[in-house]
Amino acid sequence: MLNDEKINQLIKSKAGEDFARGYWFYGVIIKKPIYESWIAVVINEYYLVSITEKRIHLYRLGLIGESVHFTAIPMQDAKEIKVSNWMFGFGKRINIRLGDGQTIKLKAANRPIGIKEQEFNLLKLEQLYGKSDYKFK
Numbered sequence: 001m002l003n004d005e006k007i008n009q010l011i012k013s014k015a016g017e018d019f020a021r022g023y024w025f026y027g028v029i030i031k032k033p034i035y036e037s038w039i040a041v042v043i044n045e046y047y048l049v050s051i052t053e054k055r056i057h058l059y060r061l062g063l064i065g066e067s068v069h070f071t072a073i074p075m076q077d078a079k080e081i082k083v084s085n086w087m088f089g090f091g092k093r094i095n096i097r098l099g100d101g102q103t104i105k106l107k108a109a110n111r112p113i114g115i116k117e118q119e120f121n122l123l124k125l126e127q128l129y130g131k132s133d134y135k136f137k
Contacts, residue, residue, distance in 0.1 A: 001065065002061070002065035002112075007117075010048065010067055011024060011050050011059075014059070015050060021052050021053055023051055023121040023122075023125050024051070024117075025092075025108045025121050025125070026108060027046075027094065027106035027107055028045065028046050028106065029045040029047065029104070030044050030107060031044050031045065042063070046062075047059060047061060047106060048067075051081075051125060055074055056072070057071070057072050057073075058072075058073070058104075077099050078098060078099075079097050079098060080097040081095070081129045082094070083122075083125055083129050089110075091109040092107070092122050092125075094107075094125070110122060
């Protein structure tokens, strides 16, 4: 099961010096809503996302919380970050628009089971980037 300690170890192993300066969250890219089919648990993509001053780190996670793929996106490639409420305030919707026009759309619950730091990190990201569009120069 994923918890704060496992998340910190995973980020430290990949992020290096960026670890202390970033905020992370556990989110999902929803390809098929759970209410449509039980198979949605397998089809949806689960990510651990760490946003620092220099990079956006994306860790694609397997079903038991292990990292199966890692991507680092330089912050200069990000053109816009938008943080908004999701599920009547029980979670956040995070949209990251990249320079090539691609958009990464994630949804994150405020209090997932076993992950205590998530709510704090989401609030910090919301304060940093605001509830409205945050555009990079």
